[in-house]
Amino acid sequence: MKKYLLAGLLAVATGAATPLPATAQGPTLLNHVALYVVDLQKSADFYKNALLLPELPEPFKDGKHVWLRVGPHSQLHIIQGNKAQAHDINTHLAFSVPDLPRFMAHLDRLHVRYGNWRGEAGQTTPRPDGVQQIYLQDPDGFWLEVNNDKF
Known part of the structure; x- marks a missing residue:
């Protein structure tokens, strides 16, 4: 038993230990x-x-x-x-807020244009799971989604 424990400690100390499988390392964040x-x-x-x-x-x-x-x-x-270049709405960053109507009012105060997926100003898009979404563009035209997902 001591022989196996000593061999295991020596393997770890010298870096010869077998690496953990990717699933044991946790998810990529x-x-x-x-x-x-x-x-x-x-x-x-x-x-x-x-x-x-x-x-x-x-x-x-x-x-x-x-x-x-x-x-x-x-x-x-x-x-x-x-x-400067064009960007497609299908490539976007998505953010969640706790209160989408309040966030929309914030955007209105700043005169930031937003709308639903179809581009209808001030409207939301419902996802099949009930989450509401809006879309807007940053100064470079990158698309952003803001939703009320509670995940």
Whole structure:
């Protein structure tokens, strides 16, 4: 018994232990999403003011990056340098809010345009599970969904 325990400890100490299978490591978690934007300040202001995302310290300190918190352990990195281009609504970031009508009123106060999937202004789209959604675009035309999912 001592021989097996000693062999196991030696294997771990030397790095010769068999790695855990991927399923034993847990799920892969979202760390951040990066958006390459045309106007850093305009985009950062939009996400901070319209979506109410708090700014985080970023390590580059080069005036080309803004980092924002989008979840307990997830971030949105906004990076300066893109050229204007079109974006399809099927590719979007989705956010949840506890009170969608209140959030819509917030957007109305800021004069931020939003609507349902079909583009009908001020309207929501119901998902088959009852969750209500709205869609809007950031200053670069990236699509965003905001919903009232309670997951």
